[in-house]
Amino acid sequence: MADPNTGEGLLFLTDEQLRKGIEAMFFAYRGFTADPDRILEGMDYGRAHHRAVHFIHRSPGTTVSNLLSILGVTKQSLNRVLRTLIEDGLVEARVGRKDKRERHLHLTEKGRTLERELSDAQRARMRAAYRAAGPAAVQGFRTVLEAMMDPEMRRQYQGLKDGGS
Amino acid sequence: MADPNTGEGLLFLTDEQLRKGIEAMFFAYRGFTADPDRILEGMDYGRAHHRAVHFIHRSPGTTVSNLLSILGVTKQSLNRVLRTLIEDGLVEARVGRKDKRERHLHLTEKGRTLERELSDAQRARMRAAYRAAGPAAVQGFRTVLEAMMDPEMRRQYQGLKDGGS
DNA sequence: CTTGGAAAGTCAACAAGGCTGACGTAAATT
DNA sequence: AATTTACGTCAGCCTTGTTGACTTTCCAAG
Numbered sequence: 001m002a003d004p005n006t007g008e009g010l011l012f013l014t015d016e017q018l019r020k021g022i023e024a025m026f027f028a029y030r031g032f033t034a035d036p037d038r039i040l041e042g043m044d045y046g047r048a049h050h051r052a053v054h055f056i057h058r059s060p061g062t063t064v065s066n067l068l069s070i071l072g073v074t075k076q077s078l079n080r081v082l083r084t085l086i087e088d089g090l091v092e093a094r095v096g097r098k099d100k101r102e103r104h105l106h107l108t109e110k111g112r113t114l115e116r117e118l119s120d121a122q123r124a125r126m127r128a129a130y131r132a133a134g135p136a137a138v139q140g141f142r143t144v145l146e147a148m149m150d151p152e153m154r155r156q157y158q159g160l161k162d163g164g165s
Numbered sequence: 166m167a168d169p170n171t172g173e174g175l176l177f178l179t180d181e182q183l184r185k186g187i188e189a190m191f192f193a194y195r196g197f198t199a200d201p202d203r204i205l206e207g208m209d210y211g212r213a214h215h216r217a218v219h220f221i222h223r224s225p226g227t228t229v230s231n232l233l234s235i236l237g238v239t240k241q242s243l244n245r246v247l248r249t250l251i252e253d254g255l256v257e258a259r260v261g262r263k264d265k266r267e268r269h270l271h272l273t274e275k276g277r278t279l280e281r282e283l284s285d286a287q288r289a290r291m292r293a294a295y296r297a298a299g300p301a302a303v304q305g306f307r308t309v310l311e312a313m314m315d316p317e318m319r320r321q322y323q324g325l326k327d328g329g330s
Numbered sequence: 331c332t333t334g335g336a337a338a339g340t341c342a343a344c345a346a347g348g349c350t351g352a353c354g355t356a357a358a359t360t
Numbered sequence: 361a362a363t364t365t366a367c368g369t370c371a372g373c374c375t376t377g378t379t380g381a382c383t384t385t386c387c388a389a390g
Contacts, residue, residue, distance in 0.1 A: 331390100332389100332390085333388100333389090333390085334387105334388090334389085335388095336385100336386090336388100337385085337387095338383100338385080338386105339383080339385100340382080340383080340384100342379105342380090342381090343378100344378075345376105345377080345378075346377080346378095347374105347375090347376095347377100348373105348374080348375080349374075349375100350371105350372090350373080350374105351371090351372090352369100352370085353368105353370085354369080354370105355367085356365100356366090356367090357364100357365085357366085358363100358365075358366095359362100359363080359364070360362085360363075
């Protein structure tokens with residue numbers, strides 16, 4: 001056991017352990033999206049609307065292209081979602097003051113109500129999981145997830161200043 | 166600070182921390198699926214085929230209904246995927262010996278080749294993340310993910326005996 | 331002041347992968 | 361013999377992603 005590659009220290013890198021991690025991601029993500037999905041079904045909205053509402057809430061006044069790069073979809077795809085949200089009065093698109101080509105996105109009161117409903121549900125599950133796992137586990141959870149992201153996404157994740165208007 | 170609810174010990178349960186966890190899941194899952202998606206694009210296959218191949222590999226001889234409950238989709242949806250995999254010679258469906266209604270699913274050599282390519286890519290990212298985060302973080306990662314699952318999924322995740330034939 | 335190009339929006343067409351409902355068949359179970 | 365189970369299939373629908381082509385607006389550089 002002089003060889004560090006055969007020592008106990010690296011047992012967490014075996015293919016079997018990695019497979020368990022992969023499956024954990026798969027099953028956990030299902031749980032992660034289950035509650036908002038349940039709320040959304042019945043309304044005319046889906047997961048794509050949830051994501052848009054979430055990130056507009058997080059960064060009020062964000063522009064369309066900003067949102068595009070966060071969500072990683074095409075503008076046509078986002079536009080379809082955004083249009084219904086604006087038509088239904090959940091989102092307001094304000095023409096930029098400095099650059100009038102830009103649209104700064106804000107939630108209306110109605111939009112904030114939906115956002116709260118969705119995020120309350122999602123946070124409730126998250127909170128239960130965090131509480132059950134404890135602070136040390138949560139720290140590890142965040143560390144591994146961050147290491148799994150593409151560098152570009154990691155930048156999106158870490159830098160939330162944004163804002164503007 | 167005699168009240169435990171205001172102590173430092175629960176700071177990891179604030180809404181802000183939970184929001185960070187939610188976004189970490191979102192961005193990490195994108196990274197998680199990126200590499201297999203890249204391999205699959207160009208072939209006639211997608212993420213659904215990957216999932217089927219993964220779980221058939223994990224539990225050779227599993228039945229169709231078994232797979233249905235693991236993947237959580239309708240039989241029509243799974244059938245569309247399974248049919249192409251069988252037609253293309255990646256998966257073999259053997260009629261059950263004891264119960265001839267059942268189809269026991271196995272990967273062919275060709276199927277194993279694709280499985281290996283996909284899981285190698287996915288494991289590579291996972292391994293890099295694990296290595297960067299360290300064993301303690303990995304332990305926490307798994308603990309939190311497990312706590313996030315629906316109870317039913319947790320059972321699927323934990324009990325992998327299965328097998329059959 | 332003109333113009334090139336970025337930002338935003340729109341139309342059309344298409345694909346993957348979910349879903350429901352209805353129906354058929356073979357085999358096991360009662 | 362009747363019912364239930366496991367599986368397959370046809371048809372049709374929805375959401376959410378894609379590409380391509382085109383227009384309008386408007387900032388900024390020449």
